[in-house]
Amino acid sequence: MQSMIERVRAHLSTLGITLQFEANPPATQADVDEAQERLQLSLPASYVSFVTQFANGFDLAWTSPKDKVFGTFTMEPIASSVEGLLGMRDWRLYSEKAARQYGFPYTDDPELAMRTNARMHHWLPLVRIANGDFLSIDLNEDHFGQAIFDKHDWLDGGSGDNGSPLADDWPTFFEAWSRVCFVHPKSYYWPNILQDTGVEWSSPEFLNRFRLGKDSIR
Numbered sequence: 611m612q613s614m615i616e617r618v619r620a621h622l623s624t625l626g627i628t629l630q631f632e633a634n635p636p637a638t639q640a641d642v643d644e645a646q647e648r649l650q651l652s653l654p655a656s657y658v659s660f661v662t663q664f665a666n667g668f669d670l671a672w673t674s675p676k677d678k679v680f681g682t683f684t685m686e687p688i689a690s691s692v693e694g695l696l697g698m699r700d701w702r703l704y705s706e707k708a709a710r711q712y713g714f715p716y717t718d719d720p721e722l723a724m725r726t727n728a729r730m731h732h733w734l735p736l737v738r739i740a741n742g743d744f745l746s747i748d749l750n751e752d753h754f755g756q757a758i759f760d761k762h763d764w765l766d767g768g769s770g771d772n773g774s775p776l777a778d779d780w781p782t783f784f785e786a787w788s789r790v791c792f793v794h795p796k797s798y799y800w801p802n803i804l805q806d807t808g809v810e811w812s813s814p815e816f817l818n819r820f821r822l823g824k825d826s827i828r
């Protein structure tokens with residue numbers, strides 16, 4: 611993972627942009643055990659490997675005023691992600707009774723919204739986007755370890771679904787995002803570049819000059 615960071619740093623440097631990156635020390639097995647105990651859920655091996663071998667959270671930032679885009683985000687340490695998931699249970703209609711009483715009246719399919727809401731209790735938030743959306747991993751058995759996009763206002767309209775896939779796991783998503791220097795979409799709206807199978811990395815929402823390798827155009 612560090613080699614990916616250095617590739618991004620080198621590419622941005624050719625564009626006159628400075629990458630700021632501060633990583634926490636890797637998590638310990640005790641950190642992982644405590645997290646699983648608190649959640650009463652298992653954590654995916656791919657995520658555990660990421661936080662124990664690379665970094666237990668980090669801050670990454672760069673900006674390009676010329677292009678009016680940026681690549682700024684914070685990945686939470688494992689303990690903070692656990693706090694986030696547990697805290698969400700206090701306001702995400704954790705009980706089926708509360709969910710039934712609310713009824714998800716603004717969605718097209720309230721029954722689908724009921725099932726979505728139940729699934730969200732097993733989503734571990736890793737990165738908070740500025741508008742309140744999250745990049746998370748799914749701890750439900752049927753999509754265990756999948757990196758997903760958690761849209762904060764999903765219940766204010768739409769189908770009643772949420773949790774669009776980003777990649778099969780967090781390291782795969784991290785690597786793919788690194789190939790566009792962790793730039794955010796030009797619209798700053800991730801749903802614009804999400805497909806059923808994951809992120810449309812070829813989208814013009816990601817400027818070519820921030821692509822690593824042969825596709826880079828300055």
